Amino acid sequence: MRRLLLSASASLCLGLGCSTAPVTRPDAQARQSPAPTPTATGRGGAAATVDVRATSAAIDILKAGGNAVDAAVAAASVLGVTDPYSCGIGGGGFMLVYLARDQRVVTVDHRETAPQGLERSHFYENGAPLPFDELVTSGLSVGVPGALLGWDEALRRYGSRSLADVLQPAIRVAEQGFDVDSTFFEQTRHNVERFRDFSSSAALYLGPDGRPWPVGSTFKNPGLARTYRLVAEGGTPVFYRGALARALISTVTHPPLVPGASRTVRPGVMRLEDLARYEALVRPPVTSTYRGYTLHGMGPPSSGGLTLALTFHLLEAENPASLSRADFLHRYLEASRLAFADRDAFIGDPAFVSVPVSGLLSRDYAAQRRSALSGARASTAAAAPGNPLPFQGDVPEASPSAAPARRAAEDTLLDKETTHITTSDAAGNIVAYTCTLEGEGGNGMVVPGYGFLLNNEMTDFDLPATVDAPHPNAPAPGKRPRSSMSPLLVFKDGAPVLALGSPGGATIITTVGQTLLNHLDFGMPLDEALAAPRVSQRNAPTAASNAEPEFLASPEAAALTARGHAFTNAGPLGAATGLRFHPDGTVTAVAEPRRRGGGSARVVEPVK
Structure with missing residues (x-):
């Protein structure tokens, strides 16, 4: 079962990112999470996710009087810590909400968008589509992230708590850490060759020996805790404008390759204006x-x-x-x-x-x-x-x-990543929420100092045989991939x-x-x-x-x-x-x- 324990071991910062010193057993003062069970029946609200801490965060929000939307966002923000290869603020998603009082269903589309400077020709070379391996691990594959604005839009319209309130469980998990389980280890192992090529990714997800943190060690993400705190204090403008936005754009346009890396990594064309103009619909x-x-x-x-x-x-x-x-x-x-x-x-x-x-x-x-x-x-x-x-x-x-x-x-x-959250509350409100980075680990790049991976959603566009052939899911500036x-x-x-x-x-x-x-x-x-x-x-x-x-x-x-x-x-x-x-x-x-x-x-x- 997914990641049972929270722990409070010391963290270690390497290079531009932050990482965690592995330990063989959790601290005596570690916070215990409830044992995960795949089925539960009852009243007063419910939640189901892939991770015990995310589900617990949702239930805690419900017990404190929050509604299903509050609970879903709390769970998603925790998954950004514990399931970072599938979901996070570097990505986006689709939220379906039933409003019991109005007996109405609405959706919040916070799918990533193509940067305005991303022309279809960027995906072709010598008349043919770029090799997939070059595109997925590149700045070109990154769409403008929509998760945070989607969370904020859902909370402002349909929630009962502020974004600052519902981010608190995720901040605690990021700071206190969690035990690496076999799933997290395997996801890291699948990405280890990519992570070694990026200083920020290696510093966060790999140990000093360049290998994944072993099962049973404690993983913390102080960079993401810092990011969530900044957002809690300053709102979504912190992410879409200012220093954090500049760091994100720098990662896309100047990928943080380690010296001597032989990987061909194409820079992206995203600009600050792309972040500033993003809308959740x-x-x-x-x-x-x-x-x-x-x-x-x-x-x-x-x-x-x-x-x-x-x-x-x-x-x-x-x-x-x-x-x-x-x-x-x-x-x-x-x-x-x-x-x-x-x-x-x-x-x-x-x-x-x-x-x-x-x-x-x-x-x-x-x-x-x-x-x-x-x-x-x-x-x-x-x-x-x-x-x-x-x-x-x-x-x-x-x-x-x-x-x-x-x-x-x-x-x-046959990508197995992305994650799904379902919540309900005592008033009858319901949320079905799927969020993603696209592939496992997105484009493989952690934004230095901020602790989150970027998406590779631009690979969800179809590439016609020629650069000018029509297709409903072909790339275009500002377009959301199917x-x-x-x-x-x-x-x-x-x-x-x-x-x-x-x-x-x-x-x-x-x-x-x-x-x-x-x-x-x-x-x-x-x-x-x-x-x-x-x-x-x-x-x-x-x-x-x-x-x-x-x-x-x-x-x-x-x-x-x-x-x-x-x-x-x-x-x-x-x-x-x-x-x-x-x-x-x-x-x-x-x-x-x-x-x-x-x-x-x-x-x-x-x-x-």
Whole structure:
């Protein structure tokens, strides 16, 4: 289970960043966190995250009278300390909020944006897209971070506490430290070659021997504690203007390479003006229905809400009670294939492209698109996009796009990072919040002295074969790259039923989708639905689906293989969290039981 103990050992500052002297056992005065459990049922509010300290921070905020938004931001800021490879103030996210008093769902889009000076040509050399390894670890891959403004916007509009208040648990964790567990160690190990090339990253995340801090040692982040304190005292302008902003821009434009590093690291073009003009946007959700349930998800530039809606609209004509589980999974995989074909062809930042939202949500379009579903046998080639444009009404039409030369990183790399937070409170407010840096460890660069990694979200743009070819998710100045983050709220007859979300790149959509299918169609309790083996069909050129080893060993996989389905072993997919709301007013909080080391679920007032 994730990181049980807080400790107070001495810290060691090396070079431009700060690090932690490893210890073999925690201090006698170490603060103990509650033992993590993946499932809890009770009243008064609930929280589920990947980390016991983040969940505890959310519960403590709720117990002190805060609401679900306050709790979600507190949890996210703690995850910036304990899960820094997945979430933090150097990144962004999408927050879905149910306001119980108004019976209304809103979303807060704080997705990173491309700097105004970032032209598409920066991603090409000699007529071809830049090598991915050069792009991901570069200043060019960094989008303007939106997390802090997103937190502040959510708190100002819908919270009950100030940003300064909800940052206090994260400040304590950063100062007092936490025990390195196997998950944190492995995440560092995956990044060790990159970190060695940057003085600030090596000083924070590697020991004096240039290796990851060992399991059981105590990790502190005084630089991030300082940053959070500065923000608590001065608000978000501290981050988006002034000395911290200048340090961030310097890191992007003059990467802190160590002398003698042989890595090619391209500088970025972000400027102070990009930080100063960033906005977190409040948008309406994408709303659809499935078998009498109402689903609220994120709209563009996230592709999660629309892709899930189309998948389930295509599937709705099937009756799971009259089919074997393998037969129903066959139809689900084929529906997901078609939905992803449309996602790739039509969805991008709505400020830059005309996304046919109403067409993709149209039941008439789904009925027409259903004719493309394969029958008894699996498809053996990637599906072509459909044509939702005639179902758009008066919305300006878009055009389907050709497949890019290089697809977005989250579509192809089976990225297992990003993280999801779910919270609720005694008043009935609910938050489903997914936040990210994009890849594990973002672009690999810690802002010197401030203790946080920068994102590599610009790799979430698709790169067409030529620099001037059209594509809805091609890079452009000020544009937000398409995302697969899929926070979801599910209602029945106006009452909340589920809050759900997951990390996992483009597999986020299929993880949320399969969990929903397990729960609503197969009748599995939420904890079982969330833990069940997963399979992900995203319209890959090979037509194969990615699957977990446990799924590959299942009878369903054998039956699907007999129907022509091909699978590749993807290892673990996602690490979801969710809340299930019961008619008696209790809530069951559920966290991932084992993937990524398992998570933590708690409630304010447990019931037996």
